[in-house]
Amino acid sequence: MALLTASALGKTIRENDIDSLYYFYGHDTAALESFTKRLVNKLCPADAQVMNFHKLDGKNLDFPMLTDACEALPFMAERVVVTINDLNIDAVTKDDLDDLKKILGSLGETTTVIIYATGVDLFKNKKYLTDKNKRFADFCEKHGTVCNFEYKRASDLGKSISTYLAKSGCTITKSNAEYLANLCLCDTAFISKELEKLSAYAEGREVTREDIDLLCIRRIESDGYSLAINILRGNAAMVFTRLRELDVQNYEPYAIIGIIGFSLADIYRAKLARSSGRSVADVAKDFSYAKNREFAVKNAYSECGNISAERIRKTLEILSETDLMLKTRSRGKDGDMLTLEQGLARSMALRC
Structure with a gap:
């Protein structure tokens, strides 16, 4: 009956305010999976799971088995718990979806169904579910509780x-x-x-x-900002050292330039916002930044003061040209890495 945050959801569970239907999705799949396991163990303790816990695969959902599980009465326990993992409504036929809604819309008081996604992508972009999955989430919200496990700050x-x-x-x-x-x-x-x-x-x-x-293994996504800001500052030693490390780790040149361009866009937005008197919060809100990426705007806002908007803009232009070359005139990994290095060198040689 509600769309809750992870913290609010945890509070309802601790207070034993239990629903018959839960729908969990989100990018932080580790937190989502951990919460699901704890919820299952709370509702159906280990000694009662043999008869009262049913785990179904959403990719190949067995509807007769789901129906039997949902209609079963708990055996020497308070509740029957059914989990459905990795159900993607985009891959479900209309008839099957209608049957699924009939089952989920008439659950008994002693049955709880938990639908959770850990290995399928339900999103059409970084923030929003696909249209079919969103409509199904709305259905689950009407009949139970929905939670989006977003990345925390x-x-x-x-x-x-x-x-x-x-x-x-x-x-x-x-x-x-x-x-x-x-x-x-x-x-x-x-x-x-x-x-x-x-x-x-x-x-x-x-x-x-x-x-x-x-x-700690440095994910390439976390390198984007440091590479972008050092390119703008002309710090060739840092940029090319890290580029060689990424090459050894077998990252493709087009992936590296994509991450750099992503962070340059953050810096450009922050620069324009700062120049026009807008705040970090304004930028995060206007461009719908996820909680785990708000730090990118905050860092850019504080460090872009002595970098001109013209330099950022021209750097973006050069790297856009380089990106196009990598995607249309590939010369193999070594040749593509040379193309990337040349593009970065041109960017750092800018005088503006």
């Missing part, structure tokens, strides 16, 4: 990072915790993996920035 994840490390006797400063969150693009799955390494390496001491840079 780095500041919120920083607290979780500190708590995790404290359990192993380690500490970390607030700024370094947020640095790690941003490095992992606020993806809890990646953060969890990096925390396991860091806690084992630190062995009870403080986790430092040097530890993070030494051990």
Whole structure:
């Protein structure tokens, strides 16, 4: 009966305000999957799951099995729980969808169905579900509870990072915790993996920035901003050193230039906003930035003051030309990397 945030959803569960239907989706699949497992175990404890827990595959949904599970009465337990993983309505026929809605729209008080997505893409862009999935989410909201597990802000994840490390006797400063969150693009799955390494390496001491840079895998997406800002500042040593590292990691030149261009757009927006008296919050709102990317605007806003809008614009033009060359006149990976290097060199040689 509601569209809730993850924190509000958690509160309702703790207060035993349980619905018959849940629909979970979102980009932070690690948090989504973890929450689903905890909810299943709360509603149907391990000793009752043999008879009362039914796990179905949404990609090949067995409708007779779903019907039987939803109509079954709990056996020596309070509730029957049914999970459907990776149901993509775009791949469901109209007749099957009608049958599914009939089943989900008439669930008994002792049955809970949890539909959750961890391995399928339900989105038509970075923010919105496809039209069919959105209509189905609206249906689920009418008959139960819907939650979009969005990426959290780095500041919120920083607290979780500190708590995790404290359990192993380690500490970390607030700024370094947020640095790690941003490095992992606020993806809890990646953060969890990096925390396991860091806690084992630190062995009870403080986790430092040097530890993070030494051990943690830097996702190419997190490089976009540092590369873009150093291109604008003409810092060739940093740019080409990192470019060689990415080449060794087998990243394709067109992927690298795409990430750089993405961050240059952030910087250009921040520059124009700053020049016209608009705030970071204005930019994030006007361009619908996700919570885990608001830091990109904040960083750009504070560092673009001494970079001219003309330089950013001309750099974007050069890299757009380079991107077109990579996509239309490929010369193999080595040749394409040379094309990329030449484009970056032209950008850093600008005098404006």
